[in-house]
Amino acid sequence: MDKTIPDLATAVSGIEDGMTVMIGGFGGSGAPIELIHALIDRHVRTGHPTGLTVVNNNAGNGHVGLAALIEQGMVGKLICSFPRSADPKVFTDLYLAGGIELELVPQGTLAERIRAGGAGIPAFYTPTSFGTDLAKGKPVEEFEGRSYVQERWLKADYALIKADTGDTMGNLTFRMAARNFAPLMATAAAHTIVQVTRLVEAGGIDPEVVVTPGIFVQGVVEVPDPAQEEVLNRADAHYPEVA
Amino acid sequence: MATKLTPTQIAWRAAQDIEDGAYVNLGIGFPEMVARFQPPGREAIFHTENGILGFGEAPAPGEEDWDLINAGKKAVTLKPGTAFFHHADSFAMVRGGHLDVAILGAYEVAENGDLANWSTGPKGVPAVGGAMDLVHGAKRVAVITDHVTRDNRPKLVKTCSLPLTGVGCVTRVYSSLAVIDIENGRFVLREKLPALSLDELQSLTGADLVIPDAVADLVTPELT
Numbered sequence: 001m002d003k004t005i006p007d008l009a010t011a012v013s014g015i016e017d018g019m020t021v022m023i024g025g026f027g028g029s030g031a032p033i034e035l036i037h038a039l040i041d042r043h044v045r046t047g048h049p050t051g052l053t054v055v056n057n058n059a060g061n062g063h064v065g066l067a068a069l070i071e072q073g074m075v076g077k078l079i080c081s082f083p084r085s086a087d088p089k090v091f092t093d094l095y096l097a098g099g100i101e102l103e104l105v106p107q108g109t110l111a112e113r114i115r116a117g118g119a120g121i122p123a124f125y126t127p128t129s130f131g132t133d134l135a136k137g138k139p140v141e142e143f144e145g146r147s148y149v150q151e152r153w154l155k156a157d158y159a160l161i162k163a164d165t166g167d168t169m170g171n172l173t174f175r176m177a178a179r180n181f182a183p184l185m186a187t188a189a190a191h192t193i194v195q196v197t198r199l200v201e202a203g204g205i206d207p208e209v210v211v212t213p214g215i216f217v218q219g220v221v222e223v224p225d226p227a228q229e230e231v232l233n234r235a236d237a238h239y240p241e242v243a
Numbered sequence: 244m245a246t247k248l249t250p251t252q253i254a255w256r257a258a259q260d261i262e263d264g265a266y267v268n269l270g271i272g273f274p275e276m277v278a279r280f281q282p283p284g285r286e287a288i289f290h291t292e293n294g295i296l297g298f299g300e301a302p303a304p305g306e307e308d309w310d311l312i313n314a315g316k317k318a319v320t321l322k323p324g325t326a327f328f329h330h331a332d333s334f335a336m337v338r339g340g341h342l343d344v345a346i347l348g349a350y351e352v353a354e355n356g357d358l359a360n361w362s363t364g365p366k367g368v369p370a371v372g373g374a375m376d377l378v379h380g381a382k383r384v385a386v387i388t389d390h391v392t393r394d395n396r397p398k399l400v401k402t403c404s405l406p407l408t409g410v411g412c413v414t415r416v417y418s419s420l421a422v423i424d425i426e427n428g429r430f431v432l433r434e435k436l437p438a439l440s441l442d443e444l445q446s447l448t449g450a451d452l453v454i455p456d457a458v459a460d461l462v463t464p465e466l467t
Contacts, residue, residue, distance in 0.1 A: 026293040027316040028309050082372040092368050104369050108334030108376030115331040127379040131410035176327055177294050178310040183329045230309040
């Protein structure tokens with residue numbers, strides 16, 4: 001079995017208009033910048049994909065990665081917990097102009113909805129958001145004297161994530177807090193595509209330290225020395241590069 | 244009106260109640276300051292939503308590793324005993340009752356423990372982050388805040404007027420004037436600035452204070 005994909009363009013070639021795409025990362029940590037940029041390249045070349053629903057904790061920063069994807073007009077709806085950051089101008093302007101839909105989800109609920117999607121659990125109850133505006137219209141149930149809000153699973157057509165080491169079978173390890181949503185998203189998407197900083201043969205990762213087992217991964221593409229969103233933004237980078 | 248504590252002094256006071264070995268989440272912004280004032284001999288273990296337990300302080304400029312950040316997206320450092328985990332485990336720690344203390348900022352706190360700290364209304368881009376999760380599950384949910392708003396209106400109120408973060412969740416408020424517990428739907432005064440009269444404090448508070456027999460002086464070091 002070999003899940004290796006030869007290049008980034010091939011890795012993102014199956015994403016079609018209107019699909020739901022989960023994108024790993026919390027701010028810049030764990031953001032699969034090269035996969036996102038490959039998707040933008042395809043859009044520049046072909047005009048597709050568009051009308052994507054993107055699931056991420058944030059709404060991007062500056063003019064690279066997720067922010068650039070939004071800036072290209074490829075995202076119709078964002079499902080996220082915190083669309084504010086140091087420089088979320090791209091999303092903010094588009095949102096205030098009515099050009100993008102936002103589904104705001106508390107961060108822990110977002111994580112659990114994705115986990116549930118990957119685990120085959122259609123709904124669950126959480127204390128989070130009970131009695132607040134974000135619980136409006138959702139079923140409420142009492143358990144052991146406390147009130148809980150029903151939330152639904154979240155699934156995706158594709159997940160684009162970044163891992164540290166991956167083997168040819170799709171087993172993954174992550175680097176520090178870049179792990180964040182990635183292991184959950186890998187379980188909740190029909191196709192999980194991973195950019196790994198280091199690709200090794202099967203057997204190259206100690207089974208005791210595998211974080212995401214290969215069953216949750218459909219494709220692995222090696223991107224040595226991946227870009228960091230924070231570093232790109234400090235250099236005021238734009239993607240695609242302005243000529 | 245009597246002088247009031249600086250934000251640094253409020254953070255210092257909140258830090259004095261954190262036990263050795265406590266698992267603590269500090270909200271982004273002002274609450275992060277609490278970590279600077281751990282009493283000698285005590286070491287809390289700090290949790291951040293994006294998947295780190297037991298991180299250390301900020302690195303020197305130029306030494307940042309952007310895979311090692313806190314929920315405020317600021318660079319932090321490793322310490323002996325640091326652990327990484329994914330977001331579902333992180334919020335299992337939060338909602339599952341495993342954290343000892345969460346310390347948050349506030350726009351308003353109501354006498355029944357309702358907290359409003361995520362939205363000032365329908366204008367602009369709404370953002371909630373982990374605030375609505377953090378108010379559930381920690382054994383103590385404390386708020387650090389100025390006692391009044393910039394235009395001198397009470398932030399401790401009968402009923403919150405801003406969108407709620409959580410219902411009946413706050414257990415203690417460290418303000419610029421007092422330390423107040425929330426018990427049985429009432430504000431119970433524990434400490435106040437010595438120069439401040441009870442009447443003055445009540446006039447700056449939007450709901451009735453319960454005054455027990457013993458109210459301690461709120462005294463902090465000189466910190467700016």
